[in-house]
Amino acid sequence: MSQGTPQDSAWIRENYYKIERYIQMRDGIKLFTSFYIPKDTTEQHPILLTRTPYSCAPYGEDRWRNFAAGYLRYYLREGYIIAIQDVRGRWMSEGEFVDVRPFIKDKKSATDVDEPSDTYDAIDWMVKNVPHNNGRVGVFGISYPGFYSTMASASAHPALKAVSPQAPVTDWFMGDDFHHNGAFFVMDGWDFYSSFGKPRPHPTTIGPSGFDYYTKDNYKWYLETGAMKNILKLTGDSIAFWKELYQHPNRDAWWQARNARVALYDIKPAMLVVGGLYDAEDCFGAWNVYKALKAQSPATNSHLVMGPWYHGEWASNDGTHLGNVQWGSNTSFWYQNNIEIPFFNYYLKGKGPEPKLSAATVFFTGENAWHQFDRWPPAASHEQSIYLQPDGGLTWEAPAKKNSFSEYGSDPAHPVPYTEDVHFSRTREYMTDDQRFASRRPDVLTFQTPVLQEDLTLAGPVIADLKASLSSTDADFVVKVIDVFPDDFSYVPTGPLPVRSHDNPAAYPMGGYQMLVHGEIMRGRFRESFEKPVPFTPGKVETVKFSIPDVAHTFKKGHRLMIQIQSTWFPLVDRNPQKFVDIYTADDSDFQKETIRIFHDSEHASRIILPVMK
Template identity: 45%
Template sequence: MKIHRMLLLLALICSMTLLSCDELYLRTHYTKTEYMIPMRDGTKLFTIVYAPKDQSQKYPILMTRTAYGIAPYGPDEFSNGLGPNKDFDHEGYIFVHQDARGRFKSQGEFIHHRPYLAGQVNEATDTYDTIDWLIKHIPNNNGRVGQWGISWAGWEVSQGMIEAHPALRASSPQSPPQDQFLGDDHHSGGAFQLMYAFSWMAANAHARPTPTDKAPKQFDYGTSDGYDFFLKLGSAANAQKFFLDQFPTWNEYMRHGTYDAYWQSRNVPKDLRHVHHPVLLVGGWFDAQDFYGAFRMYEALRRYSPANQTYFVLGPWAHGGYAGPKGDQLGAIDFGSTTSSTYRYQMELPFFNYYLKDKGHLTLPRVQAFITGQNRWYNGDVWPPPQARPQNLYLAEQGRLTFQPSPSTSGSDSYRSDPAKPVPYSAQVSTNEGDTFMVEDQRFAAVRNDVLTYQSAPLTKDFTIAGSIEASLHIATTGTDADYIVKLIDVYPDDAPAFQGTKMGGCQMLLTGDILRAKFRNSFAKPEPLVPGQVTKLVFPLGDKFHTFRRGHRIMVQIQSSWFPMFDRNPQTFVDIYHAGAKDYQAATQTIFRSVATPSFIRVNVLP
């Protein structure tokens, strides 16, 4: 009864003060101070420190650095949450939020994913200098610092891990982009992620004359139909008519259409050497923006810092979805439990408490991965599970997908790909890429005559894949370039029960998919044209998954040559695609071979 009365009293106070209960708690227990912290080159970065009012003990510092602003600004304005999740606010930390160099109220020049170059000022040195200043100037700290962040802020964490400050004792990079040309944010398979790149630039890359606490004005598309908007836009360089010269990063992108020194210098994993403090690395199975980053970072830490205490968490989340309230579903796909809560309170909070406060006994497995389909967590020592074995899923005649190669000495399927009528990536009408398309029912694509579909017979037992997925195709085209998109799909039985009013019978749930721009088949740095009519082998990744196709389900593969407007259209002629003109866009016939000599298949790794 006492607790009930206290809660009622707190709610009454909140209503009387027009504050949320979270904000009232923070104002009662924390002091907010704003600083301009000097870097080694004299540039000052705007930093907010929320410190516990209680001085009976010393507290660790928990820091996040971001390009997206750390509002609310002003010494009397309080955030509703200070740490990675609200339990941290009650746990007691010195919380530090900082605007990255050149962003919002910080001084300096903003450079999109400024590369790490030894001996030069960069985000790694900014993190080091900030930690050094905090340790020396913020009262009542215990000499330990942790850092965390999602997406861009997760990239900032990875930068802070390079040549790290000795006081840095724990890092949690979450959905961290690691290579923006090879699968993160703005490119995949050499293709430009047009829709997301445009919206990100329009919202975040506007040239800033002076430091400001004002967010940029939102771009007005003039329509809700992104498919129509980007079709009328034409090639990516035509965005100049909207961006003018106010978005220098877009202009840089348009000058770097291959994996040249500009992009190679921004590859983070090459610099992740000699990491000696514990790392909690987090990724989402359905992350549309930075899926590959977490895996590349994990591989780099295993290669360059094999003795490090690295923990890898993979959940059924869209980009940053673990920060959401539940994580029990994505679109119409049910995960059976509140996976986000499980992560935040059983993994994230214990990690930082243990390494920054010596609190508790950390029992985290090195790898915790959610198995979709089964809807349960797997605990292991490494990713992928070492017992998984490769298995090929072969394209066969009459749209079949088989576990054995075709005995036929000939066989192929063709479709006409027309850049004027590209295959949409989603049935939804929107100008924003969104997240739910990552598990969207693909029947809208299967009915098109420019999409090839292959599916297995109903499975007689559960089929669990764990680890990397790879497409191996033999193709031919009448053009001199082409895109090839391969999608792996879980087909529900016709009698599958509905979920929250959505009919799931026959649903073709997208599990994973990716793209290869064929001119990059041999090198992302040196594109080569395709020879019309010549059979060519293409091999490219579709990402990692941990998924069980349940008994009675079917496995499906779809192949197409556009995924618009998520990715820009390939003109199907060997040109600089960013600057392609209307005459460059030509229809072409794409052929996929499936014979003994020229097989096409998807390679997965299967658990016994």
């Protein structure tokens, strides 16, 4: 694909027209919807719908989205009717907005509305009222619109033939944007809800303003703002969902009702679940929506695509690299041309042969190649333990020593930064960032293998199985899987490095690069149950076992596998006071230093369980 041109915009204007309509739901609430419709009346056209809380702007039938700037222009070339709807309670739609509105399985009356029912009513109106539609509807969307896509698949409308949830919000307590294993991703949460969460008393075309920070250094702002209760004071009661977060520190019924997977039974349309291996907002949703479909709706025609992408990069014009790490091809264009557009063309237009999509199409970084599998994790992947050793070793043999441990001090007043640079907005590049800055800190443990004598490919979830003791009653545990490049590795010709800039990122010194393949955090209090947290007993060796979202990566011969362990990841994640108190109501005085031991002996062997693919 080439970049969009002015000719694309002119062609779209010449061949399409726009209308805006209110569509009434079963309870009388009307949802605002924009339609871009082909002028061609010689054939019937499929409808491609996105439902969004982020606005179907620009508003006004004479004001158009810039479809020519991205790959959506190819859907217009194919003659699709593009529909974009403001969900209930957002922007120009009527009603009350509810974040990740719970699914109602057994609806008793017209007042029992949820996202599947709103989608059903919207689709029903469209196929009956939009001119020259062919009676076939597809739904897709990225991130929060990905959640609405998942919910659409449960609507059971007979006209809905194909759905693509992309990086879908799925479970905000377990792994999406705002919590990972119960640990709160405060920077993303506050940056988002301090504007998005502001009340909208009536339909509007004007978006909310953001929060006015006093510094562009996010590490400084979150550290000086202090305990979570201090952030709540910045909004009072004005942002309802932010306040509700504080009232539900554990995975109680309120959170469980907001797990989108509860809707994924007996799904009828073809499903194309898409996500990014290096998606800073949501590495969890795509993997877990797909796994839920396979487990709960096995008859559904479901497919998974995971590429080496940041959040939404598969819909961009460039999928060649992330940060300093390069993929060797434009993976986004490959996906658009070979998977998504043929998928919708077949199911909505009956165009071309049925796509020969495998159950899982996954890009393996390191190797930099696409692979197709009839299941995920692949049948060739099996669990193999690699053990932490004294003196920073990492081997396939269990440790033999007795009473052996590595120790570090964790100080919430000086937390480990998640990236080494000073910046304001959370970066997307941190997902592949060089971790040498962290390995040089005394509060980060580093374990690595000898130089690999053959390629090592991982395909599936990684499980951290740590044996740890604390000097206090609670702690977080961050485990990072890292690819250490050879000292002589380079993306550029040998010789002096050119000046590095945004236009020439390849100039970064890649020799010895410690590429973050994936990292994950576990809030220690939830090691036995996410519903009922328990404190640690000081000095007692306890098991902290948790899953790191799926990895698809080849550690090439000559590289090393490294594991880093730390207890703060700031300000990506809120700080644990390091004693067993309610973190959302804790005082600044509750935060304390702590000594943490990770054991690697014959009785307490800490290990990382790897999904090794042969």
